[in-house]
Amino acid sequence: MEKEKEFYKRLEKKGVSRRDFMKYCTLLTATMGLSSSFVPKVAEVFAAPKQRPPVIWLHFAECTGCSEAFLRSMYPGADELILEILAVEYHETLMVAAGHQAEENLHNAVEKYNGKFVCVVEGAIATKYNGGYGKVGGKTFLDIAKYVCPKAAAVICLGTCSAYGGVQAAKPNPGGYKGVGDALGIKTLNIPGCPPNPINFVGTVVNYLLLGKLPALDSLGRPLFAYGKTIHDQCPRRSHFENGEFVEEFGSKEAAMGYCLYKMGCRGPETYNNCPIAKFNDGTSWPVEAGHPCIGCSEPGFWDKMSPFYEEM
Ligand code: FSX
Numbered sequence: 436m437e438k439e440k441e442f443y444k445r446l447e448k449k450g451v452s453r454r455d456f457m458k459y460c461t462l463l464t465a466t467m468g469l470s471s472s473f474v475p476k477v478a479e480v481f482a483a484p485k486q487r488p489p490v491i492w493l494h495f496a497e498c499t500g501c502s503e504a505f506l507r508s509m510y511p512g513a514d515e516l517i518l519e520i521l522a523v524e525y526h527e528t529l530m531v532a533a534g535h536q537a538e539e540n541l542h543n544a545v546e547k548y549n550g551k552f553v554c555v556v557e558g559a560i561a562t563k564y565n566g567g568y569g570k571v572g573g574k575t576f577l578d579i580a581k582y583v584c585p586k587a588a589a590v591i592c593l594g595t596c597s598a599y600g601g602v603q604a605a606k607p608n609p610g611g612y613k614g615v616g617d618a619l620g621i622k623t624l625n626i627p628g629c630p631p632n633p634i635n636f637v638g639t640v641v642n643y644l645l646l647g648k649l650p651a652l653d654s655l656g657r658p659l660f661a662y663g664k665t666i667h668d669q670c671p672r673r674s675h676f677e678n679g680e681f682v683e684e685f686g687s688k689e690a691a692m693g694y695c696l697y698k699m700g701c702r703g704p705e706t707y708n709n710c711p712i713a714k715f716n717d718g719t720s721w722p723v724e725a726g727h728p729c730i731g732c733s734e735p736g737f738w739d740k741m742s743p744f745y746e747e748m
């Protein structure tokens with residue numbers, strides 16, 4: 436109870452009312468595909484966390500856009516998630532430690548929580564030349580991943596790079612970059628997107644804390660609750676006119692906001708993600724709403740498969 440009170444006080448200080456927070460929990464619960472009766476339980480996961488799973492967060496080849504997107508997570512804020520809900524033991528871009536101290540922290544965390552921690556990975560891994568195309572502190576990404584990932588209870592790949600290789604794996608890919616699963620030959624839970632939507636990461640974590648298991652996945656390791664439908668199937672611009680008649684396939688006439696971007700190269704029909712529903716930055720907008728065609732950023736190999744981006748499929 437005390438914990439809960441403190442939580443709502445903290446939110447208030449950040450200018451977030453209890454009502455806004457409950458709205459977010461309702462959106463998150465719906466995004467996770469759970470019935471509305473779960474809303475209070477989802478709120479409790481944030482307000483009065485019962486367990487804090489240890490997390491080791493690795494960074495390989497990437498642009499750090501995934502962390503940037505994550506830092507814009509609404510409720511919980513990134514600070515809340517890292518300090519109160521999860522026990523993040525190691526995170527290269529956010530931690531204070533550097534140099535040898537950082538390496539020691541990683542080693543200690545891996546040994547202490549062997550078999551129990553969740554490993555979150557951002558960025559792809561170079562596999563050619565013994566992984567020589569990508570190093571941190573003199574160690575290859577490949578060696579670091581081989582040391583850490585097999586000891587984790589679960590490996591969550593945050594972003595298309597760690598999930599499927601991303602821009603690093605685009606042709607001609609001289610370093611032989613791959614996603615973590617392919618590079619190590621292990622099964623990973625993938626939350627792709629360049630960047631991914633933080634709500635899909637939060638939903639995965641909440642699923643784990645609430646139901647004690649990871650969510651159901653598709654054949655590419657993506658949680659079905661977020662990647663079960665195509666962008667096109669959920670797109671408000673899909674409302675259109677046929678023979679001069681308004682056809683309401685999705686949303687309202689107002690929501691259609693103009694025109695379908697298919698002829699400008701929109702890859703929405705081939706891309707599985709929940710951007711039209713979850714949106715980015717506090718539910719502000721998403722690429723197609725802002726007038727830009729979807730470039731298929733959550734699909735494996737999208738740099739090669741989906742380009743040239745502005746040509747009709
Ligand atoms: Fe990749 Fe993420 Fe794109 Fe960037 O960590 S999915 S390049 S948004 O930063 O990995």
Ligand code: SF4
Nearest residue numbers: 667670695696701703
């Ligand atoms: Fe489909 Fe893209 Fe057109 Fe939306 S804008 S209806 S996703 S093709």
Ligand code: F3S
Nearest residue numbers: 710722729730731732
């Ligand atoms: Fe990416 Fe397309 Fe969504 S480009 S962010 S999957 S709309």
